[in-house]
Amino acid sequence: MSVSTSPPPPSSQSPGGDYEGAPVRPGSTTHHTAGPLPLARDGTRPSPGVVREALSRGNGVGTHQRMWLKPTRRTMLIGSLAAFVGLLAVWATATLIRSESTVPEPTKTTVQPQTIGFDRVALRVRDLMEAGLTLETCSRQPLLKTIDVPGVLEADHDLEVIIRARVGGVIRAVPVVKGKRVSQGEVLAIIESPELAQARLEHRARLREAQAARIDAEWQTQVASGVERLVEALRHDPDALEIERRFAELPLGDARRQLIQSYAAWRTAQINLDRQGIYVREGIVGPSRWNQAAREAAAAQSSFESARDQVARDARQAALKSQQALKLAQGRVFDSRARLEVLGDDPATIALIERLEDEPTSNQSGGLDWTAHLVRAPFDGIVLDRPIGPGQQVDRGEALIPFANLDRLHLIAKIPESLIGALPAMGSNLSFTTPAHPGRRFAARLEAIGGQLDPANRSLPVLAEVENPDQALKLGMAVRVELVIEDPQPVLSVPRASVQDLEGRPVVFELAPDPTGTNPAADSTQDDEPRRLFLVRRVELGEIRDNRVVIHSGLHEGAIIAAQGSFLLKSELILQNEPEEE
Incomplete structure (x- = not known):
């Protein structure tokens, strides 16, 4: 008897709702093994109950026969749940191990920013008064308008020079650089000049001539004085030996x-005449001998008187000539010194040359570099440029170094014809700014206003003087001169202090109106103190003029707003909307 190998049709339903003995569907996880179910010992096919019992015992039917059994939905759900529980247990274990090996950080409380939603704020009148809050009624009125006019900074013409070569020669050294600040008298350049050396040597020669003339004049003056005294002494007929003794030391x-x-x-001769007179009276000699002695005495007297007058006149003449020679020599010294000054020689060098002649020394040069010409700064200032260098040949009058003092500058601006009326009076101050120093304002005193418009651009030149003690301003800087005029068009404006910032938008606090004429706070308070209610008005701002802000929208004319001290209202509004920390 043959046994069919086809699977039996489903005849019964399992408690789980599925038919037992059904073939396995494609994609099932049950293992599939080809071949018929094994027969019992008596050769009959086992019933489904026998098969189920054998499966439960693990006897009779092999596991490879499960291809005829379809797993139930309950079984699949239980398996999935078991897998999830296992994964959860593994994750919890790993988390526990990691938490035990790591020091826990302190918990931080984060306050999330919140948008300010309130549009009003109330404060006690006492607090407002203590804060110095002031009120202002909005109105349209003309405001002062500031107009900027371009200008430029230049050096004061009295404090800007181009230092030129006073002598020709070769540049030996330039010990300064562009932009260096130097003091008055500081050396800017050294020129090696043969022309200057020749002038210095000539001055020394003139000094020597003057010194010799001075010595001669002093000697001749002393001689003239001594001769005058001697002549006066000889008028009293003194003894010759006495005269010799008295005037032995005089020049x-x-x-x-x-x-x-x-x-x-x-x-x-006089003594001989007297002797011959005695001889004549005694009859020793005849009268002829006395007459001869008298003629000799008269000749000697005449010769003496002639010599006396001649010597006195010659002494006076020699003294006068020596004085004139001294003056001429001194004049030549003055001329040679003036030439050195014209050549721009250093005064200290000139004084050194003159001191060398007055104080004899073994070193005739006195350490002086006769060819070196020192170019010095005429006043305190700054080197604007350094166009020369060592070894360069320069001629007399050639430009060497531009130099200026920046303690005082000139502001040059061209005022449009329409703004000439906005110029202040002469001597008044002008305000100006420069991009080099943002946020800083400078002052300039108006010194000159042009008398003729520039026909090309219809502008009027003006000049203002700027004090620059800290040297913050430089030559050539562009500036903007501020001219203040009154805008004829009335605008709605508020004080700058009344505008506050909330959530990145400008707001103004308006005193809330009330039909009763009072201004009670919206919310009742426990202290029952009088309060004032302010409404938050978001506004659109315009330009700032004269410390006031133009309002384009958000406020109406006649509104009463908080001016000075409005920051207190902003602070109170922020506190009312501040979230509590968790």
Whole structure:
């Protein structure tokens, strides 16, 4: 008897709702093994109940026969749940191990920002008064308008120079650089000049001539004085030996020999005349001998008197000539010194040359570099440029170094014809700014207003003087001169202090109106103190003029707003909307 190998049709339903003994569907996880169910020992096919019992015991039918059994939905759900529980247990274990090996950080409380939603704020009148809050009624009125006019900074013409070469020569050194600040008298350049050396040597020669003339004048003056005294003494007929003794130390020159000799000859002739008179009276000699002695005495006297007058006149003449020679020599010294000054020689160098002649020294040069010409700064200032260098040949009058003092500058601006009326009076101050120093304002004193418009752009030049003690302003800086005029068009404006910022938008606090004429707070308070209610008005701002802000929208004319001290209202509004920390 043959046994069919086809699977039996489903005849019963399992408690799980599925038919047992059904073939396995494609995609099932049950293992599939080809072949018929094994027969019992008696050769009959086992019933489904026997098969189920055998499966439960693990006897009779092998596991490879499960291809005829379809797993139930309950079984699949239980398996999935078991897998999820296992995964959860693994995750919890790993988390526990990691938490035990890591020091826990302190918990931070984060306050999330919230949008300010309130549009009003109320404060006690006492707090408002203590804060110095002021109120202002909005109205349309003309405001001062500031207009910027371009200008430029230039050096003061009295404090800007181009230093030029006073002598020709070769540049030896330039010990300064562009932009260096130097003091008055500081050396800017050194020029090696043969022309200057020649002028210095000539000045030294003139000094020596003057010194010799001075010595000669002093000697001749002393001689003239001594001769005058000697002549006066000889008028009293003194003894010749006495005269010689008295005037032995006086500087008399040739006058000593001439006067004393002629005086001695006259005295000798006089003595001989007296002796011959005695001889005549005694009859020793005849009258002819006395007459001859008288003629000799008269000749000696005449010769003495002539010599006396001549010597005195010559002494005076020599003294006068020496004085004139001294003056001429001093004039030549003055001329040579003036030439050195014209050549721009250093005053200290000139003084050194003159001191060398007054103080004899073994070193005739005195350490002076005769060819070096020192170019010095005429006043405190800054080197604007350094166009020269060592070894460069320069001629007399050639430009060397531009130099200026920046403590005082000139502001040059061209005022449009329509703004000439906005210029202040002469001597008044102008305000100006420069991009080099943002946020800083400078002052300039109006010094000059042009008398003729520029026909090209219909502008009027003006000049203002700027004090620059800190050297913050530089030459050539562009500036913007502020001219204040009154805008004829009335605008709605508020004080700058009344505008506050909330959530990145400008707001103004308006005093809330009330039909009763009072302004009670919207919410009742426990202290029952009088309060004032302010409404938050978001506004659109315009330009800032004269410390006031133009309002384009958000406020109406006649509104009463908080001006000075409005920051207190902003702070209170923020506190009312501040979230509590969890």
